Amino acid sequence: MQGILLAAGRGSRFGADKLRHPLPDGTPMALAAARNLHTALPDALAVVNGEDAELIALLEQAGLSVSVCPHAADGMGASLAWGVAQSETADGWLIALADMPWIALATIQTVAGAVTGPHSIAAPTHQGRRGHPVAFGRAYRDELMALGGDEGARRLLAAHAAEVVLLPCADPGILLDIDSLAQLGR
Numbered sequence: 001m002q003g004i005l006l007a008a009g010r011g012s013r014f015g016a017d018k019l020r021h022p023l024p025d026g027t028p029m030a031l032a033a034a035r036n037l038h039t040a041l042p043d044a045l046a047v048v049n050g051e052d053a054e055l056i057a058l059l060e061q062a063g064l065s066v067s068v069c070p071h072a073a074d075g076m077g078a079s080l081a082w083g084v085a086q087s088e089t090a091d092g093w094l095i096a097l098a099d100m101p102w103i104a105l106a107t108i109q110t111v112a113g114a115v116t117g118p119h120s121i122a123a124p125t126h127q128g129r130r131g132h133p134v135a136f137g138r139a140y141r142d143e144l145m146a147l148g149g150d151e152g153a154r155r156l157l158a159a160h161a162a163e164v165v166l167l168p169c170a171d172p173g174i175l176l177d178i179d180s181l182a183q184l185g186r
Contacts, residue, residue, distance in 0.1 A: 140160070
């Protein structure tokens with residue numbers, strides 16, 4: 001299972017450098033997300049836009065390989081497709097977001113472990129809401145590599161809803177993406 005951390009967004013709604021912004025404990029947001037992903041999947045890859053050398057250095061220090069997506073400005077789908085293309089021989093991909101730093105390590109491990117074959121898709125739920133990360137088996141490689149725009153894998157999940165294994169968990173971090181300073185303070 002290949003872990004992919006999507007860290008190529010510009011955080012325009014945040015109003016500041018979102019991914020390097022410190023959490024209440026002082027850890028930069030993307031670094032917190034990277035550490036948990038790397039612990040669960042040591043060969044994890046971070047996809048970045050290449051404009052932030054300090055972010056790249058932080059992610060590399062956390063143990064992730066880093067790949068600059070030349071089409072990052074096209075949106076999350078383009079970055080996700082790029083990450084899958086960089087690891088296209090993997091048996092599956094777990095997609096994590098750098099602005100979701102509070103996902104528990106056990107949740108990442110559970111989602112990764114739930115992909116037991118090429119046609120598996122797994123996602124955690126908390127209080128009936130689907131969250132992140134989401135993992136895909138190898139059979140979805142071409143569809144993942146064809147993604148574009150800012151929608152990510154939402155259409156792919158809808159098209160394959162019958163294959164998605166939903167994993168109830170007690171981890172509210174799966175729903176906590178940070179898009180504004182106000183959300184960070186909650």
